[in-house]
Amino acid sequence: MGTTEHKHEKIVKMMNDKGMDGVVIISRGNISVLNPSYLHYFAGVRPFGRMSGAVVSKSGNAVLLVGPSWDARRIAGKTWVADVRGTDRFSVDVVKTMKDLGISGTVGLIGQKEITGEAYAAIASVAAIQPAEAFIEEMAREKSPQEMEQAKEAAKIADIGFAAFLEFARPGLREYELAAEMEYAMRAAGADDIFILLSSGRHNDEMHEPRDRRMAKGDKVIGEITPVVDGLFFQLCRTVVIGKPEQIVLDKYSMLMKALQDSVAAVKPGLPAGVISKAMNKVISDAGYGKFCYPPYMRARGHGFGVGSIAPGGVIDDNTTIPLELGQVVVIHPNQYLPETGYLACGETYVVAENGAERLAKTETKLYMKEV
């Protein structure tokens, strides 16, 4: 992530430019594949309590309130913020901290989507709140060398996760047990966390969290294999058929691979990210599945990954106008529901580069089969 001086100086400048007295960056301890982790990005470490926050004044004084309070010990050794305070009553302590730092007037709030009513009211009792997510989004848009290394490491771990998927998928094993094997492989390889969607069946109606269904011969097992390395997600989307796939499955998967190929070819820095979706949907629509390209069947054709920013966004669809930029880490996935086969999963994560999209993982993109 960007250097600490860079983040600190930038946020102080931004708030002064906007006439704010301070900024509060909050976290509820969750990590989401579709949302950035603003506090993790800013502080350089992820507090895991139900409510933590950084308070920064326009003069540059910064305090990190860490919940649960005992975790302050760990955080203090890992963050660049010198003043780390444990809190088990965030709403009370954020008020005190804002007053200690002389924040009144207007305060920028980062984390508006997740902050609780109680915490919001506490902050609003001291200063007028304005949204300020743009501060972090702007400084986090350019991925640092460290983040790129994280992405490469995560790519290796995702390949390991897929290898486990292929090795262990078999009749009789429950979905959550297969997920357990994939999780084991990825955590042992250094993943801090994993996000695995895994569905099995002759005809999958959705991609869901692993359930207790036992896999059977003839199942298509579809998975989103997503390790997390220091807050950065990375994803592969794969389909493994247990047994010999029917010809129709092979044919439809070839179509999805063409959709992936065309959407990857459309990637160019400066173009709106919607080009990915349009290229993908054209292939699938031309094959006669136009209505299945849109809700309620499909929603996103990809999304960005990052710690402080997930630009070009949590949902890439035809209407996404946010531009693709150099260094963005983006998953492009023509995962698709088809009436003949059910849901099939196909997707890769790329880095947006000068000459298009650069693939990071090594596993071949294809339909896999597991002989039984």
Place this chain on the structure above:
Amino acid sequence: METIQGALKNGRNVLDRINMPQGEFDTHVSNIRKAMQKEKLNLVLIYGYAFDSYADVAYVTNFITRLPRGALVALPLDGQPMLFFDGSTRGIPSFRKTVSDADVIAVSDMVKDCTRHLTERNMLKGRIGVAGLRQLMPYGQFKALETVLSDCEVVETNSIVPDCRLVKSIREQDEIRRAGRILREIFDGIKEFDFPSMDEHSIQAVLYKEARYSGAEDVRALFGRATDDHWYLGPAEKRTIKEGQTFSVYLSVEFERYWAEAARTFTIQDGLLIPADQGIEELFRRSAEVLKAGKTGSEAYSSITQILKGGAFEVLKEYGIGYGIGLSPEEQPRIAEREITPLAEGMAIALHLVAGNKDTGVLMKGDTLLVTEAIPVVLT
């Protein structure tokens, strides 16, 4: 313990109707309704969020969110509870398999959709209790709901469900017992486990796999290194553990919605994890014996503090001593100063000690206990 939340709950997710039949949830609902009658409430809106704060919603419906999202239960004085969850209608058939008898409704806009349904059923009238909304609901939704309810008589009733959850039923105790058994089997068997390498990520990977195969829906592990100058309990890091090193493992699991936790300290000898006692076990045993029905949380805290005072070990006070555990990994009552709630038979308490001296370094020991009239039963 409030610890690191994952990106997804991807373990075993079931409603075992032998372990938790509909009658159990009917009793839970009846308990809440008795409290509603006392408070003259027509309706209670109960909110749950993400992976640690779902307890009240699950108490009524067994529902939990497996992504970091919210869910709302509308419980009228008569009639079926209504469960609103952030998600799509495609998810409803599978949710019904893991939810007790409730009307399950997918929403894309929590407040708008929930209000529409409640208005259609003429439920937004009279005295309405709200539980967990201010503390857990994202601000935008909270504000919108506040506006919708502005013409109603609204009362904050945040403790209405936690109070019902304090003493666990026999079935709930059994669920915690099952969660505890997973931990016991892991810690008892740990010296036979084959770790791919002796580093925190590898050890954690093995522990998680063991827990998942045993049916844990959620697993949390934290590590502490005895002789680190700056000791802390934290998630797995890229750190190798060398022969002769002593370290602590905190592990909690959630099994069929119920939590248990335990902590042990080990030394690496000949590549195996050997329990490292060094006196903390005896202190722990004496502290656990304090937790008898009738004592308040603060009385128990005082007694335990006396046991720990002046001994060979210095306690790291910031880690606390104990708290309730059940549908939440950390809940009432606390074993802490100013806790006036008396312990009662059937409460589940997670007790831990984090202590050490210059010879041993920092050690940790913890268990989940069931309070009785006599000494507590150890569930882990």
